[in-house]
Amino acid sequence: MASSTSTGAAAGKSSWPELVGTKGEEAVATIMKENPSLKAHTINQGSFITMDFRRDRVRVWIDEQGVVTAAPKIA
Helix, strand or coil: CCCCCCCCCCCCCCECHHHCCCEHHHHHHHHHHHCCCCEEEEEECCCCCCCCCCCCEEEEEECCCCEECCCCEEC
């Protein structure tokens, strides 16, 4: 029986360090293509965020130029 967390090509993957330095929207598209069950969003550096943990959310931190500054990870 397949696990409910085994959807998408990146099942089990929880971070994407290879996306640091890429454009934020491209990173979001890559994450969602690899695992459509996730919801990835860009967040501007310095923004306030909630501290709750969600297994379906990936925060993609970007700078003023829209470039990913930290490894996106499930948060």
